[in-house]
Amino acid sequence: MRTLDVARLSGYSAQQVRDLERLGVLPPAARSDNGYRSYTQLHVRALRAYRGLAAAVGPVEARELLPRLRTGTLAEAAAEANAVHARLARERDEVLRALRALRVIEAEAHTAGVEREGDAMTITELAGALGVRASTLRFWEREGLLHPERVTSLRARRYAPAAVGEARIVAALRAAGYGIAAVREVMDSLHRPDGPRDTRRILDARLDRIAERSVALLHAGTDLAAVVTAGHTPR
Incomplete structure (x- = not known):
């Protein structure tokens, strides 16, 4: 998908999509030989997960939290998600x-x-x-x-x-x-x-x-799980 496609599906602007990728909230997009970004459905789900997290804990904390959930181990990600619910x-x-x-x-x-x-x-x-x-x-x-x-x-x-x-x-x-x-x-x-x-x-x-x-966090749950488990296998 192109940047505009992801923006349309997620409700963000194209510039916001690029900014959130730069901040590490989104997984890096593949690049074609001519430099154009190529996104997948996982990027759309990451944006939806970010929206729910931002509503639950605020955009600043969400920008810090989602990269950790995305790149950490499953155990670490589960612990951090549980901590948000507990808070x-x-x-x-x-x-x-x-x-x-x-x-x-x-x-x-x-x-x-x-x-x-x-x-x-x-x-x-x-x-x-x-x-x-x-x-x-x-x-x-x-x-x-x-x-x-x-x-x-x-x-x-x-x-x-x-x-x-x-x-x-x-x-x-x-x-x-x-x-x-x-x-x-x-x-x-x-x-x-x-x-x-x-x-x-x-x-x-x-x-x-x-x-x-709390409801926003629940709505983000399925997308958040998809982002967290991408590329991981439980130990």
């Missing part, structure tokens, strides 16, 4: 935990809850639970997004259940691409009448976006 599942779980935390915050606005000592977390424990660095939590605190308690003579931080819940919401909003100022505005509104409703709308939209990314 999307983890992002979804983080948003669901943030929604549960939001419900707790709403309940505490109407009833005075009694905190149990075992519910508190240290900064190390909370950072591990959220998958962020302790320095990130300190930064959020400096920006007024979190309000931990400080205990002991060393002024070690202690995150009570309410602070843990707020941290989960902050983490979900930051993962959704919200800047510090926007997150601060959301967090400041949580205890206003309409604040939780607006926050829930943001988190629900985040869930919908993760679902769209």
